[in-house]
Amino acid sequence: xxxxxxxxxxxxxxxxxxxxxxxxxxxxxxxxxxxxxxxxxxxxxxxxxxxxxxxxxxxxxxxxxxxxxxxxxxxxxxxxxxxxxxxxxxxxxxxxxxxxxxxxxxxxxxxxxxxxxxxxxxxxxxxxxxxxxxxxxxxxxxxxxxxxxxxxxxxxxxxxxxxxxxxxxxxxxxxxxxxxxxxxxxxxxxxxxxxxxxxxxxxxxxxxxxxxxxxxxxxxxxxxxxxxxxxxxxxxxxxxxxxxxxxxxxxxxxxxxxxxxxxxxxxxxxxxxxxxxxxxxxxxxxxxxxxxxxxxxxxxxxxxxxxxxxxxxxxxxxxxxxxxxxxxxxxxxxxxxxxxxxxxxxxxxxxxxxxxxxxxxxxxxxxxxxxxxxxxxxxxxxxxxxxxxxxxxxxxxxxxxxxxxxxxxxxxxxxxxxxxxxxxxxxxxxxxxxxxxxxxxxxxxxxxxxxxxxxxxxxxxxxxxxxxxxxxxxxxxxxxxxxxxxxxxxxxxxxxxxxxxxxxxxxxxxxxxxxxxxxxxxxxxxxxxxxxxxxxxxxxxxxxxxxxxxxxxxxxxxxxxxxxxxxxxxxxxxxxxxxxxxxxxxxxxxxxxxxxxxxxxxxxxxxxxxxxxxxxxxxxxxxxxxxxxxxxxxxxxxxxxxxxxxxxxxxxxxxxxxxxxxxxxxxxxxxxxxxxxxxxxxxxxxxxxxxxxxx
Ligand SMILES: *Cc1c(COP(=O)(O)O)cnc(C)c1O
Numbered sequence: 001x002x003x004x005x006x007x008x009x010x011x012x013x014x015x016x017x018x019x020x021x022x023x024x025x026x027x028x029x030x031x032x033x034x035x036x037x038x039x040x041x042x043x044x045x046x047x048x049x050x051x052x053x054x055x056x057x058x059x060x061x062x063x064x065x066x067x068x069x070x071x072x073x074x075x076x077x078x079x080x081x082x083x084x085x086x087x088x089x090x091x092x093x094x095x096x097x098x099x100x101x102x103x104x105x106x107x108x109x110x111x112x113x114x115x116x117x118x119x120x121x122x123x124x125x126x127x128x129x130x131x132x133x134x135x136x137x138x139x140x141x142x143x144x145x146x147x148x149x150x151x152x153x154x155x156x157x158x159x160x161x162x163x164x165x166x167x168x169x170x171x172x173x174x175x176x177x178x179x180x181x182x183x184x185x186x187x188x189x190x191x192x193x194x195x196x197x198x199x200x201x202x203x204x205x206x207x208x209x210x211x212x213x214x215x216x217x218x219x220x221x222x223x224x225x226x227x228x229x230x231x232x233x234x235x236x237x238x239x240x241x242x243x244x245x246x247x248x249x250x251x252x253x254x255x256x257x258x259x260x261x262x263x264x265x266x267x268x269x270x271x272x273x274x275x276x277x278x279x280x281x282x283x284x285x286x287x288x289x290x291x292x293x294x295x296x297x298x299x300x301x302x303x304x305x306x307x308x309x310x311x312x313x314x315x316x317x318x319x320x321x322x323x324x325x326x327x328x329x330x331x332x333x334x335x336x337x338x339x340x341x342x343x344x345x346x347x348x349x350x351x352x353x354x355x356x357x358x359x360x361x362x363x364x365x366x367x368x369x370x371x372x373x374x375x376x377x378x379x380x381x382x383x384x385x386x387x388x389x390x391x392x393x394x395x396x397x398x399x400x401x402x403x404x405x406x407x408x409x410x411x412x413x414x415x416x417x418x419x420x421x422x423x424x425x426x427x428x429x430x431x432x433x434x435x436x437x438x439x440x441x442x443x444x445x446x447x448x449x450x451x452x453x454x455x456x457x458x459x460x461x462x463x464x465x466x467x468x469x470x471x472x473x474x475x476x477x478x479x480x481x482x483x484x485x486x487x488x489x490x491x492x493x494x495x496x497x498x499x500x501x502x503x504x505x506x507x508x509x510x511x512x513x514x515x516x517x518x519x520x521x522x523x524x525x526x527x528x529x530x531x532x533x534x535x536x537x538x539x540x541x542x543x544x545x546x547x548x549x550x551x552x553x554x555x556x557x558x559x560x561x562x563x564x565x566x567x568x569x570x571x572x573x574x575x576x577x578x579x580x581x582x583x584x585x586x587x588x589x590x591x592x593x594x595x596x597x598x599x600x601x602x603x604x605x606x607x608x609x610x611x612x613x614x615x616x617x618x619x620x621x622x623x624x625x626x627x628x629x630x631x632x633x634x635x636x637x638x639x640x641x642x643x644x645x646x647x648x649x650x651x652x653x654x655x656x657x658x659x660x661x662x663x664x665x666x667x668x669x670x671x672x673x674x675x676x677x678x679x680x681x682x683x684x685x686x687x688x689x690x691x692x693x694x695x
Contacts, residue, residue: 013496021497021528022488023518026302031076031351032542038494040540042354042568044075050574052540053491055566056356058576060536065579066635068357068469070544070563072114074577077352077545078122081105084296084344085126087319097323098337104129104153106294107137109345109546114565114578119348120144129175131155131343135162142169151341152176153203153291155226155253163189167198177289179203179253181226186236190243203251203291204228204236206276210269212257212295227254233276237283249285251341252277255293258346261306263313266295267325274329281335290326291341298350300484300543301518309484309518315347346546353545355561356490357469359529359537360638364463364501365434372435373428380425382412386432393436395443399451402440409433437461458500459515459525465501465532467539468638471512472505472555475541475548479511484518486542492530500526503539506638507556554591559583559636579661586632596632603628 019025019034035041039051052071059065081103088101105119107130120130129151132138141152142165152174154166158181167189169176178200180186186202193200207227228236240246254273260266270292277290296318297311306312313321322340330337372390375383386408393401412429415421421429441457444450469475477483489497502525505512517524530537552560562582568574586596607624610616616624 013494015494017496018493022493023302023486023520024488026304026520027299027486027518027543029299029351031073031079034493039491040488040493042071042073042076042566044073044079044568047571048075048568049571050566050568051491051572052354052356053538054572055564055574055576056490056538059564059579063579065562065564066582066637066639067538068355068467068474068561068637069582070474070549070561071354071356072545072563072565073352073354073568074114074118074565075567077115077118077349080348080351081119081122081126081128083315084319084342084348085123085128087315088323088340088342090316091319091323094320095323095327097327097340099339101319101323101340101342102127102129102149102151102289104131104151104291104341104343105348106131106133106155106343106345107141108133108550110349110549111137111140112549114563114580115349115352115545115549116140116144120146123147123150127151129153135159135165138162138165138169142172142174146174148173149175151251151289153179153251153253153341153343155179155181155205157181158185158188160188160192163192164196167193167196167200170198170201175201177201177203177251179205179251180228180236181205183228183232183235186239190245200248201251202236202240202249203253203289204233204249205253205255206230206233206273208254208256208269208272208276210256210265210272212260212265212269230276233280234283237280237285241284246284247286249280250287251289251291252280252287253291253293255343256295258294259297259308259311260295261297261308261311263311263317263321266313266318267321270322270325271329274326275333277338278329278333278335282333288339289341290338291343292322294343294345296342296344296347298346298543298546300350300486301520301523302486303518303520307522309523348546350543350546353549355469355474355541355544355548357467357474357539357541359465359532359539360468360506360640361466362463362501362532363466364461365430366438366461367463371431371438373431375428376424379428380412380415380421382408382415382421383425383429383432386412386429386436390432390436390439393439393443395447398440398443402436402454405433405436434461456525459502461500462526463499463501463529464504464513465527465529465539466506467503468506469561470505470507470552470555470558470637471514472507472509473552473558474561475514475544476551476553477547478514478516480551482516484516484523485544486518487514487527488540488542489530490538490540492537495530497528497530499529499531501529502526507558509555512555554588557585557588557592557636559585559588561637562635581661582635582637584633585636588636589632599632600629 015034015036015038024032024034031043033041033043035051039053041049041051043049055071060067084103092101107116124147127147127149130141130144131153132141133156138154152169166176166178178189180202189200205227207224207229240249256269273292277287280287299311300309303310304312326340327337375387386405389401389405412421416426437457438461441461444454471479503514515525517527560583563580564576565578566574566576607621611621
């Protein structure tokens with residue numbers, strides 16, 4: 001078993017135990033910590049700290065906002081951009097590398113406005129650029145304020161529209177580089193460039209034979225989706241030479257996949273990429289940039305290993321190895337040391353966002369149940385057998401007793417199906433079976449060697465904590481590719497967590513659950529949690545800022561969650577700069593092709609009919625329509641009004657503290673047109689929908 005037994009038994013428990021139990025110092029890279037009073041705190045800089053619970057309480061209890069929500073910390077995001085650039089600067093100084101470093105942020109990792117704008121601003125002085133992989137992403141990037149030297153790298157498959165937009169970008173003074181992903185894009189671009197009268201700048205993506213590791217291994221290698229092979233690469237050079245445009249080829253691009261867990265894979269890829277660069281120089285190209293793509297990993301479980309949720313190197317080691325390897329090859333080949341470019345997305349964005357989800361209910365096989373019921377006078381033999389197994393269970397016979405108990409439980413269920421066991425006896429039998437499992441779990445906890453069949457015991461006995469969120473919307477990678485995220489209660493970390501739980505979401509999908517948690521060795525099947533008690537209990541999902549916001553989907557019509565952008569201003573002091581409300585039910589329904597008016601008309605028709613038939617009174621009619629309208633404008637997640645009482649003195653504290661509030665998705669122009677056409681249909685509804693204007 002992988003649990004730390006000493007932390008789960010009785011005795012003192014303090015915040016350093018909590019830190020060890022949840023591995024906070026290992027995965028947080030210094031951006032979060034457990035405070036002395038047992039609260040998870042964000043720590044975005046020297047002397048800056050803010051307890052997450054305080055921020056949540058202000059939003060929920062004082063301002064009446066609903067959960068779940070995402071807390072975004074722009075300082076953490078900006079800090080990551082700085083650390084990345086500083087790590088490369090340090091490596092360049094250390095090795096006296098003759099080129100420089102210029103990162104780009106691949107916006108596909110998180111295109112949210114708050115993220116792109118913060119990265120662009122934090123990267124400005126470093127000439128940190130942006131990477132677009134589609135027309136829409138390019139349109140977004142072109143509108144950003146960027147350093148004139150910063151790269152705007154255009155990757156992905158391109159049509160004429162994409163190419164034209166990229167070329168126009170150069171006339172705006174932006175350093176746009178069009179990366180050729182397949183050979184036909186070259187002629188297409190040359191043609192457009194001539195037609196528009198714009199001189200292009202080309203990158204060319206090369207298929208390394210080196211591969212990444214783990215889940216994205218297929219991004220590299222000969223069968224990779226993108227990139228040219230060596231023969232095609234040389235044809236690009238020849239083709240450009242024919243056009244007398246070889247000087248427009250400025251960048252070599254490679255990318256071996258995301259979350260590269262093993263630094264050796266990075267070094268192998270950098271060596272091959274730099275050799276390719278040197279080969280192109282030898283063929284007459286005058287490349288300026290060597291773009292090594294993404295892949296810089298995030299240590300989600302803090303284990304510092306090559307496990308898929310981890311990495312066996314630090315940011316500083318990454319930068320040093322990249323710079324050193326590139327230089328080594330350049331020196332050997334006697335070619336100029338190029339500007340090194342990396343496209344780190346995951347490592348830049350993961351840390352800045354925390355998903356906060358409230359536990360709304362708890363179920364479990366051993367809860368609310370008398371531990372070991374006595375069989376009744378007339379109980380079936382199988383029930384009395386189970387009782388006997390329980391009473392006779394010891395460390396010496398537990399394997400045998402356990403197997404007997406499993407057999408007896410199966411018999412119990414078979415007999416129930418045939419009508420020989422009553423519902424009461426079934427309840428007694430199941431309770432006795434769980435009591436046996438509990439006792440076995442207790443017995444094996446202290447054992448050094450635990451047979452495989454008992455490894456699952458903890459998860460069979462675990463509680464299910466029902467959390468108000470959708471896994472599919474907020475943590476899609478956990479569902480799709482078993483991605484692990486550190487999950488920690490946001491407070492009470494000075495109290496011993498006495499329960500083991502798996503987490504389930506509120507979708508109607510049985511896949512909507514979390515049953516794998518970070519561990520130093522492999523994964524854990526349960527999460528240590530506290531008994532919720534009468535105060536709201538919140539779990540924070542950390543390192544959730546990369547890919548999740550974007551890949552999430554609207555399963556069961558649960559929409560985008562609300563988000564708060566928080567700046568920390570001192571020790572325990574913070575400001576909520578912006579609150580973006582999550583998507584409302586109406587938006588989710590409309591995204592499926594319905595129109596609000598249509599829904600309301602249908603309900604009104606049905607109400608009229610029910611009124612005529614006498615199933616409704618006029619008062620009920622009014623209330624029904626009001627409730628229906630309210631839900632259309634409501635949050636898609638569970639909202640328990642009784643939990644949102646205002647704390648005394650809140651008004652005072654709020655004064656002078658300004659929060660901008662914004663509706664997540666302002667109506668699109670065609671939405672507005674529809675609304676104008678139906679103006680007057682429901683003035684209250686429209687007024688409610690306009691609160692995004694309150695800025
Ligand atoms: C997705 C992608 C990235 C980002 O990779 P991370 O591992 O998130 O840093 C970089 N470059 C390209 C070409 C990509 O497709």
